[in-house]
Amino acid sequence: MVRGKTQMKRIENASSRQVTFSKRRSGLLKKAFELSVLCDAEVALIIFSHSGRLYEFSSSSLMSNTIERYQKNAKSTLANLRITEEVYMQNALMQEQIHQLKQQEAKLMKVNTDLKEKCEMLAMSSVPISQPLSPDMEVETGLFIGPPKTKQIFQRENKRILSKKNA
Numbered sequence: 001m002v003r004g005k006t007q008m009k010r011i012e013n014a015s016s017r018q019v020t021f022s023k024r025r026s027g028l029l030k031k032a033f034e035l036s037v038l039c040d041a042e043v044a045l046i047i048f049s050h051s052g053r054l055y056e057f058s059s060s061s062l063m064s065n066t067i068e069r070y071q072k073n074a075k076s077t078l079a080n081l082r083i084t085e086e087v088y089m090q091n092a093l094m095q096e097q098i099h100q101l102k103q104q105e106a107k108l109m110k111v112n113t114d115l116k117e118k119c120e121m122l123a124m125s126s127v128p129i130s131q132p133l134s135p136d137m138e139v140e141t142g143l144f145i146g147p148p149k150t151k152q153i154f155q156r157e158n159k160r161i162l163s164k165k166n167a
Contacts, residue, residue, distance in 0.1 A: 017050075025055060032057050042066055 011017040025047055036043040036059030044066040047055040060066055 021049065025049075029055070029057050033059075042069070044070070 043059045045057040
């Protein structure tokens with residue numbers, strides 16, 4: 001004989017609901033016991049009926065030990081979750097900073113390119129080096145290697161030659 005599929009909705013008949021609760025509760029307690037024995041797991045099961053009656057199962061000698069262990073584990077899990085959230089937030093902030101720095105870099109690169117273009121334009125439009133910037137400016141063109149006294153003699157000789165050329 002095949003069972004029909006049970007719909008997951010509240011049973012309206014109170015006596016049928018009580019019978020189903022009792023059967024399923026005993027089945028759940030049996031499964032908890034089997035899990036603890038077969039898998040050597042620490043199992044704790046707490047059930048409150050509709051009327052408020054408590055049903056419990058614990059594989060260890062004291063239910064309170066299992067509950068304390070659960071609470072410690074839940075606190076550490078919650079702390080790890082908070083740390084993960086903090087790391088995520090820091091990562092998001094750093095990503096935003098990276099984005100802003102990349103935008104700033106792009107702007108600075110454009111400014112730098114514009115300045116380079118302006119410098120090239122100024123170099124093209126400047127006065128050629130062959131023309132003196134002012135008539136009274138004198139440029140020394142001679143190369144001299146030697147002691148300082150001979151340099152003075154060399155400079156006097158250059159002035160004498162220049163004065164002959166101009167005269």
